[in-house]
Amino acid sequence: MDRVKEKNFNKTGYAGNSPLLIYTLCYLSGIIFGNSHSYDCNIYLYLSVLFTIITLTAYYFNFYIRAVNLDIFLKLMLGASLFTAGNFNISQSPYAKKNLFSNLLTKEEKTEIRLVAKSDIKINRNYSTSHCFSPEYNEGVLLYLDKKIESNNCEIGDTIITKIPLREITTPNGSLFDRKGYYNKMRIFSQGYLREGNFTIIKPKGKTAVQHLKSRMALFIKEFRAAADNQEWADMIIAITTGDKSYLDQESKDAFISSGTMHLMAVSGLHAGFLFIFISFILSFLGNRLLPKIVRSVAIITALWIYCAIAGFSPSSLRAAIMISMLTIYRLTGRSSLSLNSLCASALLITLFSPESLYEPGFVLSYVAFLSILFINPKIDSLVHSDNKIVRWFWGVISISIACQIGTSLISISLFGFFPLYFLIANILLMPLSAIIIYLCCSTALLWLAGFGYNLFFKALEITAKTIYYIAARVESLPYSRLEADINAGYRLIIISLILVIFVDFGLQRGQKRYICAGLALNAVIVYLLS
Incomplete structure (x- = not known):
């Protein structure tokens, strides 16, 4: 889905024909500036309102009175209005740099707290965890649970009342992973241990549609893991299809990181594209008349947003859902879609409601990867010309992998401290297998909802998952698979x-x-x- 096939692709003109590009950059620049400077948020609000009024006035004179030479001034004022709006939006966010401090850690030790469960209980080998949120203190808590506590006792949306002591989340000495920073960005500053008998659970009177969906998904994952002969491959399938890597052990994570294929475990355009193809194929019998096209488009968009909710509305899944929804609507109406404009629209929508997303690695990697496909991939793709479909597909995978690696390598090196030397081999082998995993899981989920026969695909899923891990582990074991790098x-x-x-x-x-x-x-x- 993310591949761009355009002849005579003029990149300067392509960017110039994207009206949202400059305004998106102004808004995102405002978020970055506002997060770096702790000015009074009311100043940004007043300036944004002022620039908006000036912009509307300039537009009136330009449109109705036909005043000359107002175009440039109009664009400048609109850009300034969006810049100050970005400043105001991030200054109001609880995730802004100036607001990243804990109120829970300053409370008295025996104070009663109410925590709302935001995730189901994750049962790992040595412990169980759950992410909770305190509405009173407006921050999250990482709860470790006693093994005696059954996972069905606490579901998403339940309120936990307890008086347990909380301690600050820290990063272990010598660890390369900034555990404290990772959780702090999610406004999770503290952690606590929940034992049997020192808490009370209150069930909510009603759940939202998203909570119902997450509860159903948690039930499906629980049954799926219980029915699997080997939980390791089941956990890998869960990570590839939903982006939830919390069940994976560190050894499996290292294998995918070192092979340069960790992006397969983040729901993005690749996964959304596979889902788009799957639903289009399933509903192809409807035909190509207007009404069947509308039904198919509604089904695709609905499924995409349900999938996005299952993935926890991560930035990469939101980007993919917004852009493919736009593409589906454009195709239905017969209009041509502009990928860069759609990309800018998705960035504006995501950061409008969640400005802190701009600082999430998933957001940055997702958008940089797509920009790499737009601007770098066409030049690499044009190096090989063939009428053979297999050769074209094979080269397409290679060119997209190289383009994405060129675009995202600096970010990846900054995050992980190394470059995966054999990323190309791993991606060529694992991308088709990840597609098979997603298609099999879609079929399994449909049969599970129907209530019968969903275990028919288990053997095929097991073989595919084992093959994926075997390839990732073998690539990791190759000499110089990780080139340590520190680029200033x-x-x-x-x-x-x-x-x-x-x-x-x-x-x-x-x-x-x-x-x-x-x-x-x-x-x-x-x-x-x-x-």
Whole structure:
């Protein structure tokens, strides 16, 4: 779904024909600026209202009175209005940098607290956990539960009343993973241990549609894990299809991280694309008249958003759901869709309701990967021409994998501290297998809802999951599978500039690009000598 096939792809014109691009950048810049500076949020509100009034006034004069030379001023004011709106939005968010502090840890030790369960109880090998939220203190708590507590006792939406002591979440000494920072970004600052008999559970009078869906999904996962002969492959399937990696052991996570295929366990455009193809195929018997097209489009959009809810409305799944919904509507109405404009619209919608998403690695990686497919992939894809469908598909997977790796490698190195050398081999082998997993799971879920025969696909799922893990583990075991890297800010800027100059057309001739690339390479040598 994310592959762009356009001949004579003019990237400068493509960006220029996306009216939302500049305004999205203004809004996102406002979020970044507002999170870095602790000014009074009312200032941003007043400025945003002022710029909006000026923009509307300028639009009136430009449209009705036909005043000249107002176009540029109108765009500047609209950009300024969105910039200040981004500032105001992030300053009001509880996830803003200035608001990342705990109120629960300052309470008296024996104070009663009410916690709402936001996730089902995750039963791991050594412990059970649940993410909860305190409405009174507006922050989350990570609960560790006694093994004696049955998982059916606490469901999503239940209120837990307890007086347990809470302690601050910390990062273990010598750990490469910033555990404290990871949870703090989700406004989870404290953790506690829940023993049998020191809490009370109150069931809600009614649940929202999303809570019902999550409860049903938790029940399905529980039955699926119980019916599986081996929970390890069941946990892998859950991670690939829902993005929930909490059941996976560290060894399995390391295998996928080292092979450069961890993105298969984050619900994104790849997963949404597979679901789009699956539903389109299932409903293809309806035909191509207007009414069947409407029914098929409604079914696709509904299924996508249900899938997005199952994935916990993660930024990558939201991006995919919004863009494929737009694509489906465009196809229904016969209009052409503009991928970059759809991408900007999805970014605006997500950050409008959740401005802190801009700082989530999943958000950044998802959007950078899609931009890489838009701007870098066409040049790589054009290197091989063939009329053979198998060769075209095979090269398509290779070109998209290379493009995404070029675009996201700096972010991945910053997050994990290494570069997966054999990412191309692993992606070529594992992407088709992940598609098989998703199609089999869709069929299993449909039969489970029907109430019969869903265990028919278990053997096929087990074989596919074992094959996926075997490949990821073998790739990880290859020599130099992880190239340790630590790229400083100077090198990152030079590498980003090189990528832009090589793959994005700015109206520059080939000779001019060579001079710029040579200059950037010389700068890289100077940075190395001075470091």
